[in-house]
Amino acid sequence: MVDSALIPEKSQVRAAFNRSARNYDGVAVLQREVGDRLLERLDLIRLQPKTILDIGSGTGYISDALTRRYRKAQVISLDLADNMLRLARKRQGWFSRQRFVCGDAESLPLADGSVDMIVSNLTLQWCHDLDAVFAEFRRVLAPEGVVLFATLGPDTLKELRRAWQAVDGLSHVNAFIEMHDVGDAMLRARLADPVMDVEHLTMTYGSVLAIMRDLKTLGAHNVTQGRARGLTGKNHLAQMIKHYEQFRRDGVLPVTYEVVYGNAWRAQLSEGTNNAGPKRVAFQPLAKP
Numbered sequence: 001m002v003d004s005a006l007i008p009e010k011s012q013v014r015a016a017f018n019r020s021a022r023n024y025d026g027v028a029v030l031q032r033e034v035g036d037r038l039l040e041r042l043d044l045i046r047l048q049p050k051t052i053l054d055i056g057s058g059t060g061y062i063s064d065a066l067t068r069r070y071r072k073a074q075v076i077s078l079d080l081a082d083n084m085l086r087l088a089r090k091r092q093g094w095f096s097r098q099r100f101v102c103g104d105a106e107s108l109p110l111a112d113g114s115v116d117m118i119v120s121n122l123t124l125q126w127c128h129d130l131d132a133v134f135a136e137f138r139r140v141l142a143p144e145g146v147v148l149f150a151t152l153g154p155d156t157l158k159e160l161r162r163a164w165q166a167v168d169g170l171s172h173v174n175a176f177i178e179m180h181d182v183g184d185a186m187l188r189a190r191l192a193d194p195v196m197d198v199e200h201l202t203m204t205y206g207s208v209l210a211i212m213r214d215l216k217t218l219g220a221h222n223v224t225q226g227r228a229r230g231l232t233g234k235n236h237l238a239q240m241i242k243h244y245e246q247f248r249r250d251g252v253l254p255v256t257y258e259v260v261y262g263n264a265w266r267a268q269l270s271e272g273t274n275n276a277g278p279k280r281v282a283f284q285p286l287a288k289p
């Protein structure tokens with residue numbers, strides 16, 4: 001399990017993504033690559049969803065692909081960061097079939113059993129409480145609905161983590177949850193037939209500063225509660241860069257991403273319904289600017 005001091009603070013996550021929204025698309029290369037790989041998995045799923053929920057939709061890469069793929073479905077793009085949603089909506093225009101909802105994966109502002117498919121690309125690693133997330137997925141999924149996601153595992157940014165640890169032993173990098181712990185959380189939420197797999201992807205960069213710049217633009221720089229408060233000294237930064245340089249091969253610096261893919265189903269109602277509780281509001285559309 002993950003040390004709670006290394007779990008992202010939600011207000012910081014929202015603020016970081018709100019700040020980075022405008023420049024996000026320019027650097028989200030890994031996110032689009034993983035998103036495409038996640039979308040390919042839909043070929044194996046025989047379901048014609050009427051309502052699809054894209055959780056942590058960002059600027060809308062996955063939502064747009066889902067809207068094109070399932071022409072009769074309504075896609076709900078949900079994100080914690082309203083700036084991300086505003087950009088996504090601007091791209092789609094006011095007459096889009098998509099809905100834009102500002103909300104939290106851990107407490108979805110959606111009615112029980114109201115969606116047929118949940119897709120989430122590289123968002124769950126930002127969530128504090130995976131049990132709450134999967135319980136919410138199960139609650140909002142209709143019977144026989146499906147969830148597919150990609151998230152990040154503990155080897156992610158391992159070079160940066162090791163370089164910082166060699167300098168001051170502090171948490172400068174977010175913690176990521178093991179694939180097996182993600183699977184266990186799905187089982188605790190009584191999601192059916194969970195399937196998980198993992199792959200390692202490596203991006204390469206010319207310099208450590210370029211890596212840090214991209215991570216910052218992605219909103220992915222350190223937002224853990226155990227991070228060093230205040231400014232990181234120039235001296236510490238120089239030392240960290242020196243340690244990172246030890247990973248240089250063939251003239252480039254690697255950045256490892258451990259990508260964990262998962263999917264599971266909402267079983268038939270007879271296997272235990274959660275529809276008895278009070279209905280929540282259907283959804284709260286994003287206000288006009």
Ligand SMILES: C[S@@+](CC[C@H](N)C(=O)[O-])C[C@H]1O[C@@H](n2cnc3c(N)ncnc32)[C@H](O)[C@@H]1O
Binds near residue numbers: 014017018028127
């Ligand atoms: C790395 S981006 C991925 C965006 C998009 N899925 C893509 O593939 O480009 C992660 C997104 O998750 C959102 N996010 C983080 N925590 C969230 C939460 N608890 N609930 C909903 N969205 C969240 C962020 O605001 C951000 O837009």
